[in-house]
Amino acid sequence: MRRTLVAAAVAAALFAANVAVQRATPSPDQRYAPIASRGGTGHQVDTTTFQLRVDRVQPARTIRMTDPYGLVREPRSTPGIWVVVSATVAATTETFQAQGARLRTRAGLEYEASSVLDTLDKVTLQPGIPVYGPLLFEIPARDLAGAVLSVTRHADGAGGLDVLGPAVEVDLGLSDAYASRLLKEMPSSLTVGQVREL
């Protein structure tokens, strides 16, 4: 009887260990995800192929893009809010496009950079020449707090992953109180400047 109880206890323990190992094993999406370097706003974050610094984050109800001649275009609306992330990016070893720029919310939703032209994610960067410009996102206002910027080389491939490639993740520092203040002071229209080499 005692031997049976011991055997049952060992079986239960092995079963529990099996479940624990299964749950702890990373999914294929996690195993092949880009390798991220993390940082905060105002600090340069380095990867093997590019460097990025987030300089400013501004929400707005509508945006107006500036064309290459300095003229301001018609306002662009959104069903949510615009989040304009002004950043400086530099390629270090090879030409680079920050096409895989996304904003990830606390709820785990991923917002690709808006398809509006003339933004930082549409520019091909040459090594050693830093470029400053806007990344544009459209999100619901309630998701601004806690948003994180994620930048990879490109957004193509399985599941939009740059498999095991370099990535930058920047906590935009949008605490509940700060996000709430930004939304309260949000301009109805924000003029967005051109991408420029530094």
Place this chain on the structure above:
Amino acid sequence: MTSSERSQGRRGAPKPWAVITAAVFVLATTLALAWPAGGLEEAEVEVPRRRLGEVSAGHRFTIVPAKVSLLAVDPAPAFGDAKPGRFLAVELRVENIGHDTATVRDLAQDLHLTVSPSGATIDRFKDMSAAGVIRDGAHTRDQLHPRLKERVLLVYTVPRPLPDPTHLKITMRDSEYKEGFDSELSRWRPGEDVVIYDLEVGR
């Protein structure tokens, strides 16, 4: 009887209690699996049918068909002036309920169109002339961001031999984010049919 003969006899004939336990186990397992799935009979998949203005949700999108019309001029020309022809314009209210940004083309891939009275299928790739988000008086944007509601315009050319369509049937196929046979990485893959819309074509 020697000890080896006794051992062989024990191994050869299973005890009645073991047979009964095995039978009960098999029966209970079968019932436990089959009962929640609706019994052993093959379940019929009944796709709901809906009309204009009614909402349907899959795993990636919710849609509400708002307007279907047959137009004599292209409502969304890609370049230059609008050309004459026969254009089936489908206007939808859409919300991306998935976890990541999608495009209007992703949505269009999930919609299968059949027109009456011909009963012909509109090719959702070859016959599509425009697909975009309606915003700021234009329909050039393609992105559908999570939790942001948009109005979407899909325009199809009606193939030449077909008569003017009076009714349109739209079957929406679901998309599910999961791994597949080609790759263990998750991505949006086709699922089951979610809804069939029976819509009148206005002019």
